[in-house]
Amino acid sequence: MIASLHGTVQHVGLDQVVVEVGGVGLLTHTTPGTAAALRIGGSATLSTTLVVREDALTLYGFGTADERDLFELVQTVSGVGPRIALAMLAVASPDQIRAAIAGGDVAALVKTPGIGKKGAERIVLELKDKVGPLVAADAADTAPAPTGTGHGQVSEALIGLGWSAKQADDAVAKVTAADPSLTEVSDLLRAALRQLGPS
Structure with missing residues (x-):
C-alpha cells in the first residue's frame, strides 16, 4: 500500500x-x-x-490523512466506490460528512451525485458507529490556484464528479451571477461545489 x-x-x-x-x-x-x-x-x-x-x-x-481515512471508510459500504467516495469529499469536509452520518442526515448525503436515498440510509446504518469523533479542521486553508478563467472547465470538473451537465451549468451560472468577481477556475469550482453541496 x-x-x-x-x-x-x-x-x-x-x-x-x-x-x-x-x-x-x-x-x-x-x-x-x-x-x-x-x-x-x-x-x-x-x-x-x-x-x-x-x-x-x-x-x-x-491533503490530510483524515480525508484519506474517511475515503477508505465510506468504501466499506456496499455500492460506494472510489468515485462516489471522492465526490463526497469534494462536496463536504470530513467533519460535515461525519456529522451527517452520525446525525442520520440523509438529505445532506444525497446531495453527493451517485448517492440516492437508499444508499444514504445504508451509509448511515453501516457507519453511524464507525465515524468516530469529529475532528476540528482548518477550513479552507488553501490558496486558489492561478489557473485562469473558464466556466467550461468548471462544468467539466463537476460532470466528472457525477453531476449532470444541467446541474453543473446551473451551479456555475448561479455563483457567477451572485459574485461576478469570481474569475479563477479554482474559486469558481469551490463556489459551485458549495452551491451543489450541503449547506
Missing part, C-alpha cells in the same frame, strides 16, 4: 495531479480543493491510498 507521497508537482488538473517521486511521475486523483492548493514546480505531500482493480491501479491523494 502506498500511504503517502512527497515530491515535485509536474501537472495540476481540476481533479488530478502528477507528482514526481524519485524520477517517476505518479498520476494521483484528488478532490478539486486539494488540486487547487498545489502549484506546478512546488513541493507536495499527499496522504494516499492505492485502489487495486483487475484492470487498473489507481492512486488517490488527499
Whole structure:
C-alpha cells in the first residue's frame, strides 16, 4: 500500500495531479480543493491510498490523512466506490460528512451525485458507529490556484464528479451571477461545489 507521497508537482488538473517521486511521475486523483492548493514546480505531500482493480491501479491523494481515512471508510459500504467516495469529499469536509452520518442526515448525503436515498440510509446504518469523533479542521486553508478563467472547465470538473451537465451549468451560472468577481477556475469550482453541496 502506498500511504503517502512527497515530491515535485509536474501537472495540476481540476481533479488530478502528477507528482514526481524519485524520477517517476505518479498520476494521483484528488478532490478539486486539494488540486487547487498545489502549484506546478512546488513541493507536495499527499496522504494516499492505492485502489487495486483487475484492470487498473489507481492512486488517490488527499491533503490530510483524515480525508484519506474517511475515503477508505465510506468504501466499506456496499455500492460506494472510489468515485462516489471522492465526490463526497469534494462536496463536504470530513467533519460535515461525519456529522451527517452520525446525525442520520440523509438529505445532506444525497446531495453527493451517485448517492440516492437508499444508499444514504445504508451509509448511515453501516457507519453511524464507525465515524468516530469529529475532528476540528482548518477550513479552507488553501490558496486558489492561478489557473485562469473558464466556466467550461468548471462544468467539466463537476460532470466528472457525477453531476449532470444541467446541474453543473446551473451551479456555475448561479455563483457567477451572485459574485461576478469570481474569475479563477479554482474559486469558481469551490463556489459551485458549495452551491451543489450541503449547506
